[in-house]
Amino acid sequence: MLHEFKYLAPRSVAELCSALSDHRDDGKILAGGTDLIPNIRNGLMKPAFVMDAKRLPEAARLAWSEKDGLSMGTAVTINDLLRSKETRELFPVLCVCAHELASHQVRNRATVAGNVVNASPCSDMAPALLCLGARAVLRSAGGERTVPFGEFFAGVKKTVLKPGEFLERILVPAASRGARGSYLKLKRIAGHDLGIVGVLMVRHGDSIRFAVSSAAPTPVLVESVSAKDSPDEAARKVLAAVSPISDVRGTKEYREHMIGVYVRRLLAEVK
Ligand SMILES: Cc1cc2nc3c(=O)[nH]c(=O)nc-3n(C[C@H](O)[C@H](O)[C@H](O)COP(=O)(O)OP(=O)(O)OC[C@H]3O[C@@H](n4cnc5c(N)ncnc54)[C@H](O)[C@@H]3O)c2cc1C
Numbered sequence: 073m074l075h076e077f078k079y080l081a082p083r084s085v086a087e088l089c090s091a092l093s094d095h096r097d098d099g100k101i102l103a104g105g106t107d108l109i110p111n112i113r114n115g116l117m118k119p120a121f122v123m124d125a126k127r128l129p130e131a132a133r134l135a136w137s138e139k140d141g142l143s144m145g146t147a148v149t150i151n152d153l154l155r156s157k158e159t160r161e162l163f164p165v166l167c168v169c170a171h172e173l174a175s176h177q178v179r180n181r182a183t184v185a186g187n188v189v190n191a192s193p194c195s196d197m198a199p200a201l202l203c204l205g206a207r208a209v210l211r212s213a214g215g216e217r218t219v220p221f222g223e224f225f226a227g228v229k230k231t232v233l234k235p236g237e238f239l240e241r242i243l244v245p246a247a248s249r250g251a252r253g254s255y256l257k258l259k260r261i262a263g264h265d266l267g268i269v270g271v272l273m274v275r276h277g278d279s280i281r282f283a284v285s286s287a288a289p290t291p292v293l294v295e296s297v298s299a300k301d302s303p304d305e306a307a308r309k310v311l312a313a314v315s316p317i318s319d320v321r322g323t324k325e326y327r328e329h330m331i332g333v334y335v336r337r338l339l340a341e342v343k
Pocket residue numbers: 100101102103104105106107108109110125146172173174175178181182183184185186187188189190194195196197237238239240264265266267
């Protein structure tokens with residue numbers, strides 16, 4: 073039987089902050105529910121209160137401006153990103169990664185905010201947000217703070233969010249507009265699946281950034297590779313930044329090998 077909880081649907085940010093403050097230890101935010109509900113079903117999470125973040129004003133807002141860049145509210149789904157003309161044209165890297173996340177049906181529910189707060193090492197949106205220099209706007213009854221995604225992930229399924237805080241918005245800086253990238257994701261099956269490893273390479277002007285998923289306790293950003301590096305040198309730099317493990321999806325050695333293969337393959341695009 074599903075663990076019983078009380079469902080709350082706050083209609084304002086102040087109401088959500090107050091509920092979060094009252095239920096620091098026994099409350100969970102519900103976005104698309106694609107991680108939360110399976111966790112509750114499997115008994116991994118037993119919240120007494122579930123607070124729906126989708127009814128907040130602005131929660132589903134996906135807006136672009138020259139001044140602020142791209143702003144995603146807490147309820148913006150993966151398919152919202154893929155459907156947005158601005159995202160496709162100005163920040164195609166987000167779409168490259170969004171396409172690889174689960175199936176169309178899951179992408180209709182799954183939010184970008186939920187994906188990063190869940191903080192799985194195999195998150196498919198984290199590599200794009202890391203490479204684009206995105207920031208998380210965190211809010212609580214005490215106020216607001218902004219954290220770059222480079223500092224957001226704290227370990228497997230851990231973030232820097234404090235009790236009583238939620239991820240209100242994700243900001244992708246206007247300066248990252250036009251960055252291009254490719255994401256290679258190794259899976260056990262041809263259809264949708266969590267990654268064995270994922271390697272994203274993003275080019276913006278002369279700069280190259282790599283981000284790797286499923287290869288360390290958190291998704292990893294690598295900024296030390298240059299287009300002048302040999303493929304072997306680039307692979308060495310990326311491998312030095314990760315620490316893959318062996319698990320049900322693949323061995324440490326297989327992951328390391330495939331990260332090297334993917335880095336070389338991606339770098340060939342700019343040679
Ligand atoms: C069949 C299936 C396949 C999947 N495949 C992939 C895949 O290929 N790649 C991948 O990356 N993921 C995959 N996932 C995982 C999942 O879909 C994503 O992580 C999803 O983006 C989570 O978003 P959500 O809106 O469903 O979050 P929820 O399940 O609603 O929430 C996730 C967690 O974050 C918390 N939370 C949510 N929003 C906020 C917020 N704004 N502030 C604070 N806390 C918050 C919740 O309390 C919960 O702990 C898959 C899931 C399923 C069921």
